[in-house]
Amino acid sequence: MARHRNIRNRSYSDDYDYEDVYGHSVEDDVCLSPSDAAQFIYDRSRNQHAISQFLESDDIQEEPEIEVDVDNSRPSFERRESMDLRGLNLTEEDETNLMSCLDELRNVLGDTVSDTILIQAVIKHKFDYNKALDEILNNNKRDNIKVSTEKPKIVIDSAPIIPNLDKAPIISTSTVDKTILIASKPEENNTAVVKGFKINNDITYSRPQTPRDQSPAVTSRADNLDESKSTPKVKENKIDPTIKYSNERGSDKEHLYIVVIGHVDAGKSTLMGHLLCELGEVSQRTLHKYEQESKKIGKQSFMYAWVLDETGEERVRGITMDVGKAQFETKTKKVIILDAPGHADFIPNMITGAGQADVALLVVDATRGEFESGFELGGQTREHALLVRSLGVSQLAVAVNKLDTTNWSQERFNVIVKKLKLFLKQAGYKDSDVTFVPCSGLTGDNLVKPSNEAELLNWYTGPTLLDVIDKFNVPERPVSKPMRMSINDVYKGTGSGFCVAGRIENGIVNKGDKVLVCPSKEMAEVRNMAINELSTNIAFAGDQVAITLAGVEMQNVSIGYILSDSVYQVPVTSRFEARLVVFNVKVPITKGYPVLLHHQSLIESAHIRKLKALLNKSTGETIKKKPRCLGNNSVAVVDIEVCRPICIERYKDVKELGRVMLRVAGVTIAAGLVTEIYTD
């Protein structure tokens, strides 16, 4: 959550300013995803559009069934079952090779290319399946999609990132420091480790119940700290962290994490999938495969969405369920997209995605009636925008998507912009931090290149979506602060030890460092690290890393835990004071009110222990001490008690770890800033 701050040039020592974070108030009519059953019984097929309506006629043409003579035998598409290969004079071995190549090709191409063409290509390339496939696809290529012979950069597997323990030698911290002194780049032979970007599969409904309160008692492992005290990490890192950072990253493009949010079906995955295709990040082969497969199950309009919706269930249901991840480059940045689910059922996953983001892209469906149901009728547009703002994201691009369905109507665009501007201001976004872009994820208009649509060109000459993304400011990375990393995934790696994935919120981590796993306070060693599947010796605030830990049992580490500097430790408590803004409660909040506390990737049961003061929304002055209840849109200071100790910071100390969200029955009822931490 390094998102927010710098944009407004605020230093970490600044005290927070309520107004700056949440804006003035949230309107009474703000609706936040009431979890009524009707909303969950969702049938996307209702709104299916035929892709042929939107694609130009020469897009992804099917291969015509051409019959070609091969030595007088005329094997054809229809005759697959009884292919006559005798005329080809093949040996038994060649025939077997041919058949297996044909099987492979059909897996990718389906039934769109005749057997004759397949056989010709396979024989021409001496049974080399890859060459044959390339030739067929190249012959078949469309004008507007670049053919890439490279492997797609999008990772389609859902396996987690696992540093390769066998290949990457363990380097001591001192070695790392020397490496840094000569400003070296990461090792050239960095090996891509296990493919996959799956983020936090397990937290959709509840946090795994690791024996935090049974086995290692919070204090009983404190003796582990002695080791850390004798070799404090901060002493090892003698070089100024900011110098290290500029040595390591100075010449690289800056990394920017974007979470893509919006109401279910707004077109988020399609938009991002198409953008990636336009940027050449998805090979024609992969796209062709998605086209064939989506056509087979009658969901061809989801072809681009499949680039990011990778699991079978997501594809069959036609909705995003977990956060999809992919990356591309703009002129000045390396952008990592986090495609969040829009459906109300998966808001916890969306929160995890947002928790890792620097900036957000809000996608709204411009179709008449659809924007209204996403925005006004308890849809996710408002809730998502509020949630990401509460998590600290302050820069927002709004893609006014599916404008093709309104014939690129300027009037429709203006209506949507007007409504959203008002709401976003109330939610705490500055006008200058929000940009609106008209586009269509399906037709690809105004994504990478200016649109050719005369109706749009009549009134819009502004930036494309890619330009807007390139213009985002990358927040300053707090590399000089004591190290904190919030864990959003824990999994078994291939070698010894196990892996934790998450975002480094503060500071620096070196391979070989001793870190404290909190709240259980066990010491662990950083055996290996990987960023975007490449092993690395050092990682900085803002990076998403996968770390192989040693010296601690996997069952003693959980999603939501924090890896902390062993000397300057993250506070651990079960009671804290927070300044809350209440969004939408059906029953007023009273003393003892039970909630689910969301803090980073942690979801924990909690209750309101005390209502301390009701505040004036604009000035922050106390209106009433010890109020009896809190209603909609109120601002108050409360004490919260969590059922187990958690790692938390005061907002003024570490903003990323000083924010909480309270949810009840699937609805976000309040967001808050931590103002005081009580030691138990």
Ligand SMILES: Nc1nc2c(ncn2[C@@H]2O[C@H](COP(=O)(O)OP(=O)(O)OP(=O)(O)O)[C@@H](O)[C@H]2O)c(=O)[nH]1
């Ligand atoms: N006409 C039109 N249809 C679109 C456009 N973008 C997406 N669609 C269609 O809208 C439907 C939903 O698209 P998705 O990309 O899956 O939507 P999503 O927002 O990612 O859905 P969730 O992640 O499940 O919330 C699909 O049928 C798309 O083909 C567009 O720009 N124009």
